[in-house]
Amino acid sequence: MSRLRVLVVGAGVVGASLARVLSRYENFEVTLVEKEPDVGWGVSKANTSIIHPCHEEDPSQHPLRARLCLEGNRAWRRWVRELDIPSTWPGEIIVYTTPEEEREALKYVKLAEANGVEGVRAIDKNELKTLEPSVSPEAVGGVYAPTAGLISPFEAVVAIVENAVDNGVRLLVETEVLDVKTRGGRVVGVETNRGFLEADLVVNAAGLQADSISHKAGVERDFYITPRKGQYVLFDEDVPVKPGKILHTTPTPKTKGLYAIVTVHGNLMLGPTAEDLPRDAREDFSTTAEGVDSILREARRLLREVPGRDRIIRVFAGLRPEPPGGAWLIKAYQEPWGFVNAAGIRSPGLTAAPAIAEYILSLISREYDVKLVEKKGWRPFRRGITRIKGRSMEEVDELVRSNPDYGEVVCYCKMVSKAEVLEAIERMRKIGVKTITLDGLKFRTYVGFGKCQGSFCRPRIAGIVSEAVGVPLKDVVVKKAAYGVGDVKSLWRGGV
Numbered sequence: 151m152s153r154l155r156v157l158v159v160g161a162g163v164v165g166a167s168l169a170r171v172l173s174r175y176e177n178f179e180v181t182l183v184e185k186e187p188d189v190g191w192g193v194s195k196a197n198t199s200i201i202h203p204c205h206e207e208d209p210s211q212h213p214l215r216a217r218l219c220l221e222g223n224r225a226w227r228r229w230v231r232e233l234d235i236p237s238t239w240p241g242e243i244i245v246y247t248t249p250e251e252e253r254e255a256l257k258y259v260k261l262a263e264a265n266g267v268e269g270v271r272a273i274d275k276n277e278l279k280t281l282e283p284s285v286s287p288e289a290v291g292g293v294y295a296p297t298a299g300l301i302s303p304f305e306a307v308v309a310i311v312e313n314a315v316d317n318g319v320r321l322l323v324e325t326e327v328l329d330v331k332t333r334g335g336r337v338v339g340v341e342t343n344r345g346f347l348e349a350d351l352v353v354n355a356a357g358l359q360a361d362s363i364s365h366k367a368g369v370e371r372d373f374y375i376t377p378r379k380g381q382y383v384l385f386d387e388d389v390p391v392k393p394g395k396i397l398h399t400t401p402t403p404k405t406k407g408l409y410a411i412v413t414v415h416g417n418l419m420l421g422p423t424a425e426d427l428p429r430d431a432r433e434d435f436s437t438t439a440e441g442v443d444s445i446l447r448e449a450r451r452l453l454r455e456v457p458g459r460d461r462i463i464r465v466f467a468g469l470r471p472e473p474p475g476g477a478w479l480i481k482a483y484q485e486p487w488g489f490v491n492a493a494g495i496r497s498p499g500l501t502a503a504p505a506i507a508e509y510i511l512s513l514i515s516r517e518y519d520v521k522l523v524e525k526k527g528w529r530p531f532r533r534g535i536t537r538i539k540g541r542s543m544e545e546v547d548e549l550v551r552s553n554p555d556y557g558e559v560v561c562y563c564k565m566v567s568k569a570e571v572l573e574a575i576e577r578m579r580k581i582g583v584k585t586i587t588l589d590g591l592k593f594r595t596y597v598g599f600g601k602c603q604g605s606f607c608r609p610r611i612a613g614i615v616s617e618a619v620g621v622p623l624k625d626v627v628v629k630k631a632a633y634g635v636g637d638v639k640s641l642w643r644g645g646v
Contacts, residue, residue: 153179154520157340157349159327159363160184162194163303164495165355166310167507173317176523180319181347182311183340185326187630188583188590190307193357194500195593196382196435196468198409198422201226201299202498203242205262205270206401214509215478216265219498221505223297229504233309234534235301236414242298242396243273243281244407247288247451251400255293258401262295269296284393286454298396302414303500304593305534311581313532317525321582322347327356330367330489337367337488351518353490353510358432358471360493364479367489373479375494376472377432380422381441384464386601387416389457397452406497408448415564415596418457420449426472437465463601470496480509482517490514535573535595539565560614561607563600570595571611575618586619588612589629608633 156172158165161184169182186192201223207216230237246255255272262270271294278285278292285292315321322344329341330352339348354363361375392412399407405424413419423441427434442465449456473479473494482490492510499506515522538546538556549556555569574594575586583590588604588611591597597611598604604611612626612633619626626633 153177154350154518155179155181155348156351156353157181157183157347158353158355159340160192160355160357160360161186161189161307161311161321161323162192162355162357163190163307163310163500163503164492164506165353166190166307166314167503168353168355168492168510169319170310170314170317171504171507171511173314173319174524174528176525177520180314181349182314182319182321183325183327183342183347184321184323187324187585187587187627188578188593189311189321189323189581190304190593191589191629193468193470194307195304196466197303197380197470197497197500198382198411198419199300199303199413200242200396200409200411200501201237201301202501203262203267203270203295203297204265204498204501205258205267205293205295206406207265207498208261209264212477214480215498215502218502218505218509220265220267221508222498222502223299225504225508226299226301226501229310230301232530233306233313233532235306235309237299237301238414239297239299240395241294241296242398243278243285243295244293244400245278245285245289245397245452246291246293246400247286248290252291255400258293267295267297270294282393282395282397284391284454285397286450286452288451300396300411300414308594309532309534312577313529315581316532317528323583324585327363327366330363332368332486335486337486349488351488351490351514353492355492355495357495358469360471360479360491360495364491364493367483367486369483369486369489370479370491370493373474373493374429376429377427377434378470378472378496379425379427379434379467380470381425381437381445381465381467382419382421383442383445383462384413384466385418385420385457385461386463389418389461391453391455391457392418393453399448399451408445408452410449410452415599417463420445420456422468427469432469435467435469437467441467463603472496480506480513482510482513484517488518535570535577537570538567560610561595561597561600563602563606564596566595566597566607568614571597571614572618575615585627586615587627587629588615588633591615
């Protein structure tokens, strides 16, 4: 059986999910291409982490979004088990504080019925306080959706890619697509900064750059993405008020509202803002005092007590690709034959990602007449990094006996051992990551994610990388730039 060479552009959650789904079949030889040094560093890295219940999607306006959101919510329950992805399923509450907000919020009960979302109902003030004691006294009621969940989005992408590579997918990082090449009305491959890559099918899952890739293929020339910035505030783990449910304000036409969540790592997080940026501002991850002020002010409508600014450990921003009219562009083309768009995947893209992947698979099968043949040896399972945090002393002792590096704690905020860092390095190498970055290790092991944000552990982690990879300490990379730690006196001596 001849195999189609499929090249997926973009190793975010949608591209990674598609690579994993395609890896189930003998029909495809899959290459996943990413311009960044690591996977999941684009839109997927910085978001609210929510697996939405999908009662906020209007099927009359966006039927595909509504359908794939619900299917994705259900699929994630299996994926987090198969791939050992950190997750919780606390349910969520739309909180309203005025009669006007109540009228708006109650619309989502009807949308839940239309979408087939189970268990969504209105709750009064008394039940709201029973379900969520940390709620603001301003709240007069809410809409409860029990099927909402939380995952670690950056860990999810890593897990999906590890499993995809284990099933035969090839990952190429630091590889930017410069052009989509066609011949005789068919896709023949892509030109990259590292040379030409042949392909029979090219799937565009390039996030914020998806409109550009689409234009390079000669399709959807009037389709443009607007970057929408969302700023977030992250607090230390031991703040006094941490909601048990996902809380958010009543949605507006522009945003699902401000959220108060406790991440799967135990931190209170508030956000996001919703700021439409110019088209050329797709690298603007700046944060502002005004953004933080608005988040803290709005959060008083959700929480009975908002922690002080002295408890903030990080402020960050993510960008979301906002398509025209909010409609996802998922389409397989005959001209050129072999080009597939998965563009403009704005919220609830994280939730829908597994279902989007299955939908694209069905498009490829139907539009390009591919009779799918499942692999007999496909492996659905992947195990996460072995961690010491949360284990009993007896369990830790057993780990230390098997590998003394488990006894060397290198990050005290998150209780991470040297063995975990070394395991992460090996996993990065295995999937094809060429530059071992401190950020890549942070997203895999949590080093630098704690209260001190790496102030204590980063030099130690840089030393481990230097030794393991064989590069000078001064050349160890944080994200894209060198950390610059080393013999500073060499600068005075004229050394390098």
